[in-house]
Amino acid sequence: MRFSIILRYVGTVMLCISAFMAVSAFISYLDGMDSAFYPLLLSALLTLLLGVFPMLFVRKADAINNKEGFSIVVGSWILASVVGMFPYLIWGGEFNLINAWFESVSGFTTTGATILNDVEALPQGLLFWRSATNWIGGAGVVMFALLILPSLGTNKMALSSMELSSLARDNYRYRAQMIVRILLVVYVGITVATTLLLKLAGMRWFDALNHAMSACATGGFSTKNASIGFYDSALMEIILIVAMLLSSIHFGLIYATFARKSNNIFRSEVVKTYLAVVAVCTVIIAVNIYDAGVYDSFWTSLRSSLFQVVSLISTTGFATADTNLWAPLSIILLMFVSVTGACAGSTSGGLKIDRMLLFVKTLASRIRHQQHPNAILRIRVDGILQENEQIHSAMVFIITYVVLIFLGTFVNALFGLDLITSFSSSVTCIGNVGPGFGEVGSMDNFSSMPAILKLQGSLLMLMGRLEIFGFIQFLFIKWWR
């Protein structure tokens, strides 16, 4: 493995991040050179230098192998989180070292959990930077690298195969170069459309852009303390629901749908399952909270329920209501959707509906096999035959995911958090969701958590974003040889 090559491509990602910092600094400048201007400008310069330096020495590689591609992805994410905290650290305020790290990791992993008690106290440049970290993370730091990597073919495949979950890769029926174009078109398209629609619905341009960036990245950073609840607008909620739903569906399928290809979202078994889960959970929660008297009318219950379910299942984390006040059944269902997550090949986190579907089919197959021991049973997802290796890998992933949630809960409880806060903060961090329940509810934040738990939370976020094994492998020095 060539360390220099890794440094060069991680440097390319740093250049992209530096450009976004410069844009944020420009916004600060437009805002009357607010207090975030110098922190953002200096951070942009520092990141630029870190990015440019390897380029002076290392030549473009003709081809990079899987290990190198893998290390570029993981290294980029970790280094992005490190440089991403520079503006926060220099700006000060509520950001100490741990808080800045947490906020940065939360941004780049599109978790959207915050340590800020007063988001609105932040200057505009810094607010934009927060949303930008969501947006960059949502597209995948690697996608940016792919866009500007001038090399062809092999480089891109090596990187993209690590960036996208293995299940998502099966769905792509396009060449590697096309993947980048699809991601770009879909991602930018949804962001621009959402911004325009939110503006038309009455949001300020700045807020519309920030919320659109956050929604399309399924991040969840808002410019308001009360998140989307601040606006109390059904129209804005509908726009964001559509944006969140689209961003949580396989981008390749969205592209195929708009390009009128046969393998579109209307035919996808995974998407159908995903939408069915959303519909069923929404109705049950709406009935439950209406019955519990949380809202006066059923339609308000339905509206709140739909927004929260889509927000959590897409792992965005926007909020319109304090879900801590909802009935226990609703809370359990919201936790369930936080665990399942949305479709692979999107910007969302969580276990992914694809794996859940595979799990259910494997379970059904196992039961059938018990009844008919000699039967040869095949499992297909979206018409694609699933090999034993893939099924095994998905099952191991699910088990590891659950084990990590429980480990996280254990550590949280060890430091004195109550059960619901301990469990939900683990779920929300590893699933890159954002809000949990209890002390980390939709109207609360992570500021009161001990520093060690913030570090643990950020570790879970990184593990969740890098599909657990990606992160674990990176830590094994032996693997580097």
Next chain:
Amino acid sequence: MNGIGKRVTIGFMSIVALLFVSGMISLFELGDLSNDTENILSTSKRNMELAKDMLKSSHEHSRAMLHLAVFGEKEYTDLANRSMSELEGCLAAARSESFNETCLDSLSATVSKIRAMSEKFLGGGTDTETHKESRDSVTFSTADLGIADASVSGKIWYDAGYEPVYTELTEQIKQFMTLTYSSLAPRAAQLNKNAYRSVAPVLLSLLVMIAIVLMFFYFIMVYCVKPVIKMNKSLGGYLSYRLPYEVKTELLDEIKELNDNIESLINISKQNNKQ
């Protein structure tokens, strides 16, 4: 970027630029910090001075009124008028320097009240618009008391009428001093933030610089030092044992040129030997 010289220059220039920028930002933030500190100190000092002057003037006014009311010593009229003017001057100065407005408003009202009382007691004074309203509202005078003996009525006027307002005035002056101090607390907190902001850029720049220096060291070793060592070793092998000279360089710079030249030289040498 091909040449070693350029690379090394850019490398060092990057480090210098980084130092310069972070230094400038720290300087800027330190400048801010210094201004804020100076501002807070001068505000605090001015607040003390004004409060001291106000207390002094009000005390002198009280002394003059005591002599006038109880002992009937008319020569204290000047002192009463002068101290009142000084008190009002202090108030005007405080207002112009943007001290706590709410506090100043109540202080101003009490001063007007005390002025109106003393003017009514002395039976004259300038009937300015500012004090007319206050004077009209003051009903407490010797005539109102209906006491014929001037010294007795004056003493009563001073004890029952003037002194409570004077006490109120001194309390308000003290409050003015305290409240101004309280309003300085958030600015002092900002000062702490500014101090942090002036240190953070330098610390981060140092961290980045360490990373860059390490990278610089690594790249110089990999792309400059190691190839030269390899070339030297391989050339030594060729000269001593006629081992084939095979050194590959990654960059298109002077090291590669040197390597190519050595190879050419060896080829020429081989051809000469054959001839």
